[in-house]
Amino acid sequence: MANAEAIKIEVVYALPDEQVLLPLLLPAGSTIPDAVRASGLAARFPEIESAETRFGIFGKIEKEPAARILKSGDRVEIYRPLLIDPKEARKARAAKAKARRQ
Numbered sequence: 001m002a003n004a005e006a007i008k009i010e011v012v013y014a015l016p017d018e019q020v021l022l023p024l025l026l027p028a029g030s031t032i033p034d035a036v037r038a039s040g041l042a043a044r045f046p047e048i049e050s051a052e053t054r055f056g057i058f059g060k061i062e063k064e065p066a067a068r069i070l071k072s073g074d075r076v077e078i079y080r081p082l083l084i085d086p087k088e089a090r091k092a093r094a095a096k097a098k099a100r101r102q
Helices: 032-039 086-101
Strands: 006-015 018-027 054-057 075-079
Touching: 006 032, 018 032, 032 054, 032 075
Parallel strands: 006 075
Antiparallel strands: 006 018, 054 075
16 A cells, blocks of 8 residues: 555544544545444444444544545544433532532
C-alpha cells in the first residue's frame, strides 16, 4: 500500500475505567465500519456490536456511518449507549437536592 493510497486515522472507545485510542493506516475510501473492523475493538469489547452503538467523528454523531468516507486525520469515536436519560438524571439530582434542603 503506497502512502498516497492510505489514510491515517484514530479509533477511540472509552469506558469509565479504560480508554483506548488506536492509530490506524487504512486504504483511501474506507468507512467508519471499516475502521471499527480494522481496529479489532469489537473482539475486545463485544458491546460495540450492539445496534444501539453510535459512531461519530470528532464529537459529531454520524447518522449513516457506512456512508461516511474517512479522511486522513479523522478520529472515529465509538459511543456507548446512555445508561439513563439525561433529563431523568437531572430530575433525580434536583429531587435529591430539594430533599436535602428540606
